Amino acid sequence: MDPPLVAALPTGRLLRAVTGLLGRAGVPLPEGSADRRLRLRAGGMEVLFAKDRDVPIYVEHGVADFGVVGRDILEEAPAHIYEPLDLGVGRCRMVVARPAARPLPEPPLRLATKYPSVTARHFGARGVPIELIRLSGAIELAPAMDLADAVVDLVETGATLRDNGLVEEATLFESTARVVVNRASFRLRGSALQGWLRRLETATEEE
């Protein structure tokens, strides 16, 4: 008898975005389940709740057979894992934003971000020299306090940017929730995983 599949789910915004999908695919998650516990059983699976950035790590090491994570995380820290399904939910954009009242100065640009690799890659590919200021959150504060000329951040509606007097300068990519799969599990637990992937895909099409 095979052990149950282990799924790593992100806490926070993305969890709310995928809860409905997971329910329709047969993994019912009680309201607020990630607030109380880090592990639970649902739909015959063991579910782990991890920080978004940690989901690919659990999956790459095979601690979780599969997981759900935003493309933003996968672009920032590429992992040696499969990304077979785009759930199409939790849609956001990775953008460069600057103060509305202050156009970008001549490079080098001072950029504040939680996504240093994405930022360095984007500007590096365009030959624009930058100074990176790595922050953990509330990125909008940095240009307001003149710590940075601009920010690179993930935005959903753009309301937070606008509320803080920022305008979007460029879009790097669109980010949605992805199903990621451990490469060994894909081989060893293939049929069980494929069943879940198909159910999730069907649930996505109903969205």
Next chain:
Amino acid sequence: MKSTDSLLRAPAGALTHVGDAARRRRRVEETAAGVFRGWGYEEVLLPLFDHAEVFARGGGRWSERSSYRFTEGGDLLALRADFTALAARAAVTRLPREAERLFYRGEVVRRPGRGLGPSAFREVGVEHFAAGPGADLEVLLVALEVLERLGVDGFVFTLGHAGFPLGLLDEALPEGSERSERRAEALRGLWRRDPSRIRAALGERAGPLVGALELFGGPAVLEEARKRPLPGGAGEAVERLAAIVRVLEDLELASRFRFDLAELRGFDYYTGLIFEVHAPGAGQEIGGGGRYNDLLANFGDPRPAVGFSLSVDRIAGILPETSDAGHGATESVARGPDTRSGLGARFRAARAARASGAAVCFEPPS
């Protein structure tokens, strides 16, 4: 105080294995070396560093970003991040042409990936400089025997063929200035099994390659692939895999093998057979390899090659428990006093035990 500090503090990634962890790793290496020799492979001792160019020509994905590079006398050198490139260069420059079978064991060092600090991995592997299905089958069976002898439970080989996805990809790529960018993006999509990336790269011609992502499982996937319209290279790849599976069936080994016609292992240097080995308990592949017929040509000698490497650390992590204490039968030797006659008697008895082939175990001091 400061010097004591750095003596006690190990830098991140610097691992010392003792006891069972050390014995398991050596058991994997020694078992593998015995099997390799048993199939006529000769050990090659490869340098710990070489010209960075050697690793770059070896084509391994470790070559560019993952190797530690340094300059010496104006040359750009790199620590060994990969064995295959070194073995290929040795085959071209140092070995008689009739040397067809090499094996290696040792560590490779790579720059930090996800973790902090360098990481060192122990590997064992073979290179077989020959063409044809016989050579492909041989390396598969050599790898299989290593895992059988170690008693690894439930391992599975997954076979693919580079000609299948690459044949479909070449067919789907439009001519034009963006061809190489599109190819690279489609390969990234294949490596990640991400249909959306393949569609983004190839547009409306992505269909056959996206369809290849579904071609994994038992030998029936080869039948399924045959039903599809295939360009020459892809069709030939399916027939080559079919020829291998027929022999594996004759040898009653087919249950160990699966197929995946989209797998490229994150490299693009394979030219034929590709395989990966997984086993329960190991979250990442325990080994893999394939055919890279262009490899030796990069060192000036166009000769075919097929090979694989196994991860000593990952296999050691899933070995079944044994009572192996790291030595054979032991003979207890009385300790006695540390006088001239006492020490003489003790070591006379010890040498006699050693001469008879027993391991010596001194009794604790009374």
